[in-house]
Amino acid sequence: MKFGGTSVGDENCIGRVVSIISHYRSSGCELAVVVSAMSGVTDQLIAIAEEVEKSTDKPPIEATIQSLRTRHTKVLKGVAPDEYEAVSSEIENRLDNLKNILTAVHNLRELTPRSKDYIISFGERLSALIVSAALRQNGIDSMPLNGCEAGIITNERHGCANVLPESDARIKSRVGALLQDMVPVVMGYMGCTKDGIVTTLGRSGSDYSAAVVGSGIDADEIWIWTDVDGVMTANPRIIPDARVISDISYHEAMELSYFGAEVLHPRSIEPAMQKGIPVRVKNTFNPSAGGSCVLAYEKKDDRVVKGITYIEKVSIINITGAMMVGRPGVAKAIFTELADRNVNVMMISQGSSEANISLIVDDEHLDSAIAALSKDQQGGYVREVTYDRDVVAVAVIGTGMAGTPGISGRIFTALGKAGVNLMMISQGSSEVNISFVIAAEDGKKAVAVLHDEFELSKEESI
DSSP states (O other): OOOOOOOGHHHHHHHHHHHHHHHHTTTTTTOOEEEOOOOOOHHHHHHHHHHHHHHOOOOHHHHHHHHHHHHHHHHHHHOOOGHHHHHHHHHHHHHHHHHHHHHHHHHHTTTHHHHHHHTTTHHHHHHHHHHHHHHHHTTTEEEEHHHHHHTOBBOTTTTTOOOOTTHHHHHHTTTTGGGGTOEEETTTTTTEEETTEEEOTTTTTHHHHHHHHHTTTTTTTTEEEESSSSOOOSTTTTTEEEEEEEEEHHHHHHHHTTTTTTSSSSGHHHHHHHHHHEEEEEEETTTOOEEEESSSSSOSSOOOOEEEEEEEEEEEEEEEOOTTTOOHHHHHHHHHHHHHOOEEEEEEEEEETTSSSEEEEEEEGHHHHHHHHHHHHHHHHHHHHEEEEEEEEEEEEEEGTOOOOTTHHHHHHHHTTTTTTTEEEEEOOOEEEEEEEEEEEHHHHHHHHHHHHHTSSSOHHH
């Protein structure tokens, strides 16, 4: 079971977490728990880390430490008064370590990726102590483990590390061995290299941690506890009558998460998929709700589309040039230049004439991408590179679309009638996802139109 930041955000929230764990533990379940930092804490740590590097004056290190101390010790006292003395002492030790590294960064005026990972891992270092103490307060033996102690070994890619295969055996021996006698509470979002250097797994990486731990202990199921009832057919802030999808396949969940659905981390499905472990999404604040279950197979019903989502803060880049036609190696040269600058390409579309290639990248990667492509332009085969920041990428997702004729026609006819102009279209050979790029101002309208076209607000029928 993984509990997100809002699920452990204060005394009442942690009380709910303890109640949920206690219920399933008393029912005979062996549980490993993964927790995120309290809501807002990781953002607070990122902000102070960046400020101390740049600040020429005295940065607010002490104020930040005091803010973290006050919030965490208050919650600790509320959920585990009998554990307060010992655990608050450990919290103080960890805050001292945080203060020292922040001071060092300020003195050196250098925030390395390694130092940043160490700093921003402190949210989970503090929250896990408190959740574990709250369990002990309620008669459930428990101990906190950081990612390294739990056996999560990663590569050295700071900020977005990948977990290495040898983690499986380590997790089984370190976490799995504890399950019969206690509930271990693992600090999510973090692991370490083979040399013991702290790494983080990227934003929302606690989901990834949970999937890795679940895989390592050969869990029957991996449960992601969050603040919504499950995976939705669309963003409920855009579509008020969006519906919870009760059953969804691994492939559909991965596509939805990649294209902006925030319930699951895009990488959290892969470890579960490798072992065929179901991933269940539940609401900490409404535990009686059925939630969503991500399965290895698609549960058939009469709908071909499962969900619609879109990504904001992206840019479209158009690369044109007559010299690109019939010239081997052009695509390789373009994507090599982009990769060398760490630009992640999210979508690709190329016309049959080979004279135009369109790409979608994060807004934050746009400048690097343009610089890389300008280098290719100087090589003579790219005539022009243009871009537009004011776009969104929309994805229509469902394994039922594969082999079903007329789906693209329905999508584009509905958008045409609504006056939505398409700037780029992309579809993979699996036919699970039809994606397109439109003006940002049309994004919400497009989602609403397609949600109605495929009647996704209606309950499923078998």
